[in-house]
Amino acid sequence: MRFTAIAMAAGLAVSATAGHGQSLNLTLSGGNPGGLWSLLGAGIDRAAQVADTSAVVTYQATGGGFANIGLLGAGRTDLGLVHDAEAQLALGGEEPFRGPITNMRAIGYMYNWAPMHFFLDRSMAEQYGIDSLDDIAGSGAPIRIGINRSGNITSNIALMMFELVGVTDESLAEAGGQFVRAGANEQGELLQDGRLDMITNGIFINHSSFRAVDTNADVVLLSVPQEVIDATNERFGTGQMVIPAGSYSNQQADVNTVTLGALLAATDAMSDDDAYALTNALITNIDEVRAVHSAMQSLTPELLATPSVLEFHPGAARAYSEAGLSQ
Structure with a gap:
């Protein structure tokens, strides 16, 4: 080359x-x-x-x-x-x-197969009954959410998807949580160190950063409401993709999500x-x-x-x- x-x-x-x-x-x-x-x-x-x-x-x-x-x-x-x-x-x-x-x-x-993933610490998911992205806003969970750095399109997409289910800077702060800007590999390290509770990114299934998280942290993959997928795709021209069941350790069912x-x-x-x-x-x-x-x-x-x-x-x-x- x-x-x-x-x-x-x-x-x-x-x-x-x-x-x-x-x-x-x-x-x-x-x-x-x-x-x-x-x-x-x-x-x-x-x-x-x-x-x-x-x-x-x-x-x-x-x-x-x-x-x-x-x-x-x-x-x-x-x-x-x-x-x-x-x-x-x-x-x-x-x-x-x-x-x-x-x-x-x-x-x-x-x-066209770089799906948005939303991984949440399993103990927090179980404590607050969070299985889907739209469970977060009403849960009261003090979630520290890692999203990509400004200037990376996945951060724009993630913020819109969260906003569509009522998760904003203000709602997170009220519950004791926050958005944290960090790159893909940094997010994984922060989650494993207990400095984040949730990470999100749009990368290939089983990308090395996700494999590290799946291996070294106890996380679940949240589902995404169809109306959120539809609204996001209309806004960004993105698509829809299934992350097959069993792609990650604690993933029991297919997860539909937005894909870049x-x-x-x-x-x-x-x-x-x-x-x-x-x-x-x-x-x-x-x-x-x-x-x-x-x-x-x-x-x-x-x-x-x-x-x-x-x-x-x-x-x-x-x-x-x-x-x-x-x-």
Whole structure:
């Protein structure tokens, strides 16, 4: 993988986008080095190279989806990985964006299986009779709830889901609890140390941070009311997913919840030829992307072609149409 780390405060070099008849030469903005998105960058680069040995997809490490949307909106990157929920906020010009960003176009849906999890300490759940997210507000439990840091889309989603069931900063404070901002691995450590009672995040089932919590702490996975799922999906353009029974030690039943997805996005400035060539490379060499991580085994050409909050780039749409994939 061609890898370039960048500082967000510094100016970004705009890559030379390949013209008609030339090999792809694109820049892809992803996330932190070593994370799943950097692995996806490697897989996308490899898929392009298998299709054309002269093709180059250069990966840039950034602050994540919100940063990538800013770069796409300013025309300072060719491609970006973004969550569907982040793109939805950008289209409406909502925080953290200062106005609508409407030049983004989808190349393909990379995954849609990062469900929101809500783990609660089992002793507290049993003491206060909490089985579902909507049991919290009326329970009087002094719950210290870990949510992701500001700037991470899962924190936006979690806060809305809690608000929908009447759990707010004020209601938690009245009961002696609070929201605590912490990253995924930090949340697990704080729960195990007894400094949190509940954690929430939107990551793959049995992600390493969740496995650590399940192994080292006694927790239950709370159910989510359907009306909360529906309202959240309408707001953020997210989806619904089942966390199968038995995924975690104390989970006796299936749990329906909200799930995040990630898109590979370009802008309307990308040529139709480049978008077509890249999309074709992903369709025909999808095993190169699946191979980057076990979590990507469910990726299919059909998923790539799944409609999302972003309309497809015309070049990508042509590639899917020629491949017989519905959109």
